[in-house]
């Protein structure tokens with residue numbers, strides 16, 4: 001492993017188990033917005049299976065965009081004699097895979113507005129997502145469901161640690177609390193507030209350039225992470241979790257990956 005000089009981590013699905021927060025945020029947003037539009041929310045507005053389809057695609061890194069895309073796709077199939085029932089309008093995983101196969105990996109917003117009427121505006125959907133994620137008044141946000149996927153402090157890793165995430169800076173603050181990594185330096189993280197979004201390689205470029213690294217090991221869990229790495233073209237990509245189970249190497253968690261790669265043990 002001596003050929004590698006730093007570790008770069010994605011956050012969700014790698015450092016933080018957010019399977020109880022972001023997919024839940026999408027589900028509640030889809031149901032709430034569907035109902036607010038006068039339709040009937042008589043089925044779950046999202047599922048683990050639909051999430052896997054979006055995350056395998058590579059172009060859907062921003063979860064509020066997923067809720068927005070899903071709502072507008074469903075509304076477009078609900079014209080004329082449409083029942084307005086969520087149960088009839090929500091695509092199956094196979095249908096969704098077919099629908100989004102014509103969307104490029106860096107053009108989800110353009111693709112949606114070119115192909116569908118925007119009956120659910122992005123700003124409004126994103127605001128509903130944030131209210132559900134952070135909580136609103138007495139209602140706790142779904143972020144309380146997040147759990148750490150590693151116990152050690154970032155400074156204990158065998159190589160210098162960095163973060164490249166689709167989270168905004170304030171969502172990263174919560175992640176730091178969950179990890180007890182509150183002293184993690186801001187200079188070492190590229191968040192979505194930088195304007196850099198996966199599958200762009202620019203987050204990996206920026207970290208390596210700023211800190212003089214050449215061959216990072218990048219840990220990610222979705223296709224957009226893998227594509228960022230491929231576009232970057234140096235170092236190694238290590239897949240975590242089920243979505244990229246065909247990638248070699250793939251591990252269930254970062255602790256297992258580092259034990260296998262370095263003989264390093266999470267505390």
Ligand SMILES: [Mg+2]
Pocket residue numbers: 010011012013014220221222
């Ligand atoms: Mg992730």
